[in-house]
Amino acid sequence: MDKKEAIREIEELREKINYHNHRYYVLAQPVISDAEYDALMRRLIELEEQFPDLITPDSPTQRVGGALLKGFVQVRHEERMMSLDNTYSEDDLREFDRRVRQAVGDQAYVVQQKIDGVAVSLRYEDGIFTRGATRGDGQTGDDITANLRTVKSIPLRLFEGPLSKGVLIVRGEVYMPKEEFARINNEREEEELEVFANPRNATAGSLKLLDSREVAKRKLAFMAHSPLRPEGWQSDSLYDLLEALKQAGIPIIPNMRRCDDLRKVLEYIHDWENERFGAPYAVDGVVIKVDSLPAQAELGHTAKSPRWSVAYKYQPEQATTRLLDIQLSVSRTGSVNPVAILDPVFISGTTVSRAGLFNESEIRRRNLRIGDWVLVEKGGEIIPQVIKSIPERRDGSEREFHMPTHCPVCGSKLVKYPRDVAYRCINADCPAILKSSLSHYASRGAADIDGMGEKLIIQLVDEGLVKSIADIYDLTREELIALERMGAKSTDYLLKGIEGSKHRPFERILFGLGIRFVGATGARALVSRFKDIDELMDADLDELSEIEGIGPVTAQSIRDFFDNPRNLELIERLHKAGVNFSTEKIDEINQTLSGLSFVFTGGLEKMSREKAGQEVLKRGGKVSSSVSKKTDYVVAGADPGSKFEKASTLGVKIISEQEFLRLLEGK
Ligand SMILES: [Zn+2]
Incomplete structure (x- = not known):
């Protein structure tokens, strides 16, 4: 293949892969199988290996890789990245609406769900993703481009259109889907690492990793909510601009709505109050923005937040219940962990009766005594947590908890290694x-x-x-x-x-x-x-x-x-x-002895009795240690014992080692 042909095919492949990537990661509507997708990718890698000078940073093959970073470089934001005013009260929203109308007249609002993630800013130049940064202090943030490249829902190249020319700055949230959050916490538990308290912490922790290959293993996702107005952009509506991002291939937070007035905004808030628990990501509120870009400019901002936007946060669902007991669980690696046993209580869709308490100092920090009334909440709407006790409700019968010095089960002395938070039982026979x-x-x-x-x-x-x-x-x-x-x-x-x-x-x-x-x-x-x-x-x-x-x-x-x-x-x-300790495929061997039961007696010549037994099992047969009427074959080796006699009395078929070997071969 000459270079000209390669250039053409590479372009074609990249375009196809970008299209399918978008269908899969942004729209969640794939139109080809994973195998077909992998084939396109393999072909692209093959061509790029042949013509390495044709590799460009926006190629889909370039999401993961690059050197391990020593630290993050600081970058200055094009425009300050502000944080929003938060409120839990509808009265505050009415006040916000009043101030807006007083300054710039009646306004329509764009409302979107507030995702519990980490804010980032993305920069595209002529449609190519060139830089991504954290908010930092608002003026400067960390350059986390390499980590953001691994997020599959962030397009490395935009679709052709009005936004694929010049500079485009998009702000949004990187988040961890609930399912991925659960998977990672399970894995961390398995590997004895501390679990993440909520998806937001997990996302922030992932984005701070200096090895982008590690970041790629956490399946982070991105959704945009705040584009800066690009130069030469005609429409005055934020809603239209967000729609244009969607056309360019950038995911935006779904269920966006344009509301003509505050009444409609409040309706939206109520609609999502309970619905949000069904979303695949954690939603903790609703963000309200003035739709008109000129009105936004006129309203301006205070020292720390814009005057044209506000975040309404849902009250985290909490409940009070009794802390019935603090029990200790001993894990398979010997770590001894306190667990809160709660009077069952219903929170955010499920009944909660147990909650991890991590260690003794956490119990002190939350001021927990056995018998206390406690406040329970679900972190990131997922993990039950005991937030604190309610000391006002104590009647004097509550008991303080003390971490034992000895294993609650075997009584051996617990040890604590340096840098290990847990106490451990190290008795191998515990x-x-x-x-x-x-x-x-x-x-x-x-x-x-x-x-x-x-x-x-x-x-x-x-x-x-x-x-x-x-x-x-x-x-x-x-x-x-x-x-x-x-x-x-x-x-x-x-x-x-x-x-x-x-x-x-x-x-x-x-x-x-x-x-x-x-x-x-x-x-x-x-x-x-x-x-x-x-x-x-x-x-x-x-x-x-x-x-x-x-x-x-x-x-x-x-x-x-x-x-x-x-x-x-x-x-x-x-x-x-007879436990399987090899990758040899069991399925590949025909189940020729299926349902047949064997008993071995005496010494075999060609193989050990264990091995012979394994061969029977592999072919679907059974091996027993004693002869009964249900035995199909007794294999008699040299110097057979009492089993031989028993088989004769019961009339069970007795075969020699040679006959057994022929059976194994299926003859
Ligand atoms: Zn023990």
């Missing part, structure tokens, strides 16, 4: 830690053991039947059925669930082991590099750190895990039990 590890291992994203719920796990540990994850695989029918509340049916269901858990994909078993800092994503990254547990266990620190998504801390943690003899013993036992 039943609390074992229970959490078991429920993590049995959970849906891990080994997914049907029938093994929280209650049963507590029973198994308390009865002493399970002292390690591997003990699950030694549980017998007799042991289980003897447990309280376990019938024959639930026992069989559980045994089937335990059997099934051996065949989960390697990455899920790895995740289930609960290696510190290795979440589901980390486990996937490891599995894409190492085909089985032996390869992974042999990897040194350098090899581990090289893997995308595995940092030095995680690499060290993985190494530490495999250097601990207790963990090696665990893996060996799981391996022997």
